[in-house]
Amino acid sequence: MPYTYEFARPNLTVxxxxxxxxxxxxxxxxxxxxxxxxxxxxIERNLPPFKGEWALPGGFVRVxxxxxxxxxxxxxxxxxxxxxFLEQLYSFGEVxxxxxxxxxxxAYYALVNLWKYRLQAATDASDARWFPISQLPPLAFDHDQxxxxxxxxxxxxxRYEPIGFELLPEKFTLTQLQRLYETVLAAELDKRNFRKKxxxxxILVALDEVQQDVAHRAAxxxxxxxxxxxxxxxxxxxxxx
Amino acid sequence: MPYTYEFARPNLTVxxxxxxxxxxxxxxxxxxxxxxxxxxxxIERNLPPFKGEWALPGGFVRVxxxxxxxxxxxxxxxxxxxxxFLEQLYSFGEVxxxxxxxxxxxAYYALVNLWKYRLQAATDASDARWFPISQLPPLAFDHDQxxxxxxxxxxxxxRYEPIGFELLPEKFTLTQLQRLYETVLAAELDKRNFRKKxxxxxILVALDEVQQDVAHRAAxxxxxxxxxxxxxxxxxxxxxx
DNA sequence: ACTTTAGGTGTAATTCATACACTTATTATA
DNA sequence: TATAATAAGTGTATGAATTACACCTAAAGT
Numbered sequence: 211m212p213y214t215y216e217f218a219r220p221n222l223t224v225x226x227x228x229x230x231x232x233x234x235x236x237x238x239x240x241x242x243x244x245x246x247x248x249x250x251x252x253i254e255r256n257l258p259p260f261k262g263e264w265a266l267p268g269g270f271v272r273v274x275x276x277x278x279x280x281x282x283x284x285x286x287x288x289x290x291x292x293x294x295f296l297e298q299l300y301s302f303g304e305v306x307x308x309x310x311x312x313x314x315x316x317a318y319y320a321l322v323n324l325w326k327y328r329l330q331a332a333t334d335a336s337d338a339r340w341f342p343i344s345q346l347p348p349l350a351f352d353h354d355q356x357x358x359x360x361x362x363x364x365x366x367x368x369r370y371e372p373i374g375f376e377l378l379p380e381k382f383t384l385t386q387l388q389r390l391y392e393t394v395l396a397a398e399l400d401k402r403n404f405r406k407k408x409x410x411x412x413i414l415v416a417l418d419e420v421q422q423d424v425a426h427r428a429a430x431x432x433x434x435x436x437x438x439x440x441x442x443x444x445x446x447x448x449x450x451x
Numbered sequence: 452m453p454y455t456y457e458f459a460r461p462n463l464t465v466x467x468x469x470x471x472x473x474x475x476x477x478x479x480x481x482x483x484x485x486x487x488x489x490x491x492x493x494i495e496r497n498l499p500p501f502k503g504e505w506a507l508p509g510g511f512v513r514v515x516x517x518x519x520x521x522x523x524x525x526x527x528x529x530x531x532x533x534x535x536f537l538e539q540l541y542s543f544g545e546v547x548x549x550x551x552x553x554x555x556x557x558a559y560y561a562l563v564n565l566w567k568y569r570l571q572a573a574t575d576a577s578d579a580r581w582f583p584i585s586q587l588p589p590l591a592f593d594h595d596q597x598x599x600x601x602x603x604x605x606x607x608x609x610r611y612e613p614i615g616f617e618l619l620p621e622k623f624t625l626t627q628l629q630r631l632y633e634t635v636l637a638a639e640l641d642k643r644n645f646r647k648k649x650x651x652x653x654i655l656v657a658l659d660e661v662q663q664d665v666a667h668r669a670a671x672x673x674x675x676x677x678x679x680x681x682x683x684x685x686x687x688x689x690x691x692x
Numbered sequence: 693a694c695t696t697t698a699g700g701t702g703t704a705a706t707t708c709a710t711a712c713a714c715t716t717a718t719t720a721t722a
Numbered sequence: 723t724a725t726a727a728t729a730a731g732t733g734t735a736t737g738a739a740t741t742a743c744a745c746c747t748a749a750a751g752t
Contacts, residue, residue, distance in 0.1 A: 214453045218514045219460040222555060273459045273553045277544030301542045301557045303518030312514045314463060314557075316542045385730075402732070403710065426728040427717035626699075643701070644741070667697040668748035 220303075221313040224281040225268030225353070227299065227360035228291065230324040230340060231377040231390060246386075246393045247342045250357065251322070252349070253288055254337040259309050260350030266357075267338070268315065281318040289338050295321040295376040300359055307352045319360045321376035368394050372413055372449050375434035383421060383429035384408070391451060404451075411449055413439045461544075462554040465522040466509030466594070468540065468601035469532065471565040471581060472618040472631060487627075487634045488583045491598065492563070493590070494529055495578040500550050501591030507598075508579070509556065522559040530579050536562040536617040541600055548593045560601045562617035609635050613654055613690050616675035624662060624670035625649070632692060645692075652690055654680045 228251040252264040267288040271280040285291050296318055303314040367373050374390045388404050408414065415435045420428035469492040493505040508529040512521040526532045537559055544555040582588065608614050615631045629645050649655065656676045661669035
C-alpha cells in the first residue's frame with residue numbers, strides 16, 4: 211500500500227534514552243566501585259544498517275499518533291516499559307545521521323524505576339540490555355551524541371527539579387537518595403547539608419518504617435509526596451540542589 | 452515529480468519564533484507604557500489553511516538540508532533575516548495541529564537585533580510584521596502554544612546565560628540592558644544590584660563613549676565581550692541573574 | 693539660573709551555603 | 723555476651739552572597 215507525495219519527505223522517528231539506576235550487589239563489587247550505577251537501555255539491531263550493533267529503542271512515527279504517543283508505543287513494544295517519566299529531549303536532523311536514508315529523529319529521555327522493572331525486563335525475552343553509562347558499547351547512528359545530550363539534560367533537570375524519585379523504589383532512604391544525586395551529578399555531596407536541603411523542600415514524607423535486613427542501624431524510609439510537590443511548584447518554589 | 456514510499460510519512464516543517472526588542476518612541480508612548488517592547492515577527496498567510504491569519508515564519512524541511520539549515524533558510528526566505536542567534540526550541544507533533552494533513556514541526560527561536568534589522572525588514576516588501584508580544588493577533592495552527600513555550604524558554608535562558616546582547620545594539624548603556632532584562636523577565640530589578648552583578652561577570656567592556664543626543668546626563672556605552680564570555684563559560688562560570 | 697531627567701555610586705543587614713565530628717542503633721563476630 | 727564494624731542521624735559557627743536602600747552628578751531644556 212504505497213504512499214505518494216509531491217515532494218520528498220524525510221523519515222521521522224522517535225528514539226528513547228532510558229535511564230535506570232541499579233544498586234550493585236555488595237558481594238560482587240570492589241571496595242571503591244560506586245554502590246549505584248546509572249544505566250541506559252539499549253537494543254541490539256537485527257536489521258541493517260548497523261546490524262548487530264546497539265541502538266536506542268525507537269522507531270517510525272505513525273501518521274495517526276503524536277510524537278509522545280510514538281515514543282511511549284516504541285518503548286512498550288521494544289522493552290515492555292510503560293507509564294514512566296518520559297520527556298522530549300531534542301530533535302536530531304543532520305542529513306547523514308542515517309547512512310542510507312534521510313531520517314529525522316525526535317529524541318526522548320525516560321526515567322525507569324529498576325526496582326519495579328527489573329523482573330519484567332528479564333521476562334521479556336528480548337534483545338534489550340542495560341549498560342552502565344560508563345561502559346557503553348559502540349552505538350549505531352548518532353546515538354552516542356543523543357546519549358550525551360540526554361545525560362546533560364538529566365543532570366540539569368535533577369539540579370532544578372526533584373525528579374530523582376522516578377529512579378528509586380517507592381520507599382527509599384535519604385542515603386539512597388543522596389547516592390542517586392551523587393551518581394547522576396558525578397559529585398560528592400555533604401550528608402548533613404543534603405538532608406537539610408532536601409527535607410526543607412517539604413516534599414518527602416517520613417514513613418514509620420525502616421530498612422530491613424541490614425547489618426547496621428536501619429535507616430528510616432521516606433516517600434516522595436507528589437501532591438505536595440505539585441502545590442509547591444504551582445507557587446514557583448525553587449527545588450534547586 | 453512524485454515520491455512514493457511504502458509507509459505514510461508525516462510532513463516535517465520548521466517554524467521560528469523570532470524575538471526582537473523595540474525602543475518605543477518617547478513622544479508616542481503614554482507615561483506608564485514600558486520604554487522597551489518585546490516583539491515577535493509574524494507572517495500573514497496567503498494560502499489555506501488559515502489564509503489571511505498570522506503565523507510563525509517557517510516551512511517544509513527539505514531532504515538535503517539539516518533542521519538547523521532549514522530554519523535558517525526559511526528565516527532568510529520569508530523575512531530576510533540572516534546570521535542571528537537561533538536555537539532549537541521543541542518539536543510539536545499533535546496529530547491535528549494542522550487541520551488538513553499530518554504535520555510535525557520542529558520549532559526554533561531566534562533573537563534579532565532590531566537596531567540592525569529594522570531598516571532591512573522595512574525594505575523587504577513582504578507580509579511580515581512585528582507584533583508586541585502582549586498584543587498578538589490570533590495565530591494559525593498551534594502557533595500560540597509554540598510562542599508560549601518560546602517565551603518561557605527565553606526567560607529561562609536569559610536568567611542563566613548572557614544572551615540578551617543579541618537583542619541590543621552593539622553599543623548599549625547599562626540602563627538599556629537592565630530594561631531588556633526587566634522586559635523579558637517581566638520583573639523590576641534594582642539598579643545598583645543589577646549593575647554590580649552584570650559588571651562582576653566581567654563580560655562587558657566599558658567604551659570611551661557616551662550616549663549622544665539625550666536631554667540629560669549621557670550614559671556610558673558598553674559592548675559585550677564575546678571572547679571573554681566563551682573563556683569564562685569554558686571554566687564553568689555561572690552567569691545567573 | 694533653575695528645573696528636569698536619568699546616570700552613577702556604597703554600605704549595612706540579612707539570608708544562604710558551607711564545612712565539619714560525634715553519638716546512636718544494629719548486626720556480626722570473637 | 724562483650725566487642726568490633728557499619729552506617730544512621732544530628733547542629734553550629736563561619737564566610738559568602740543577596741538584598742534593601744538614597745543621594746549626588748551631569749547634561750539639556752526652559
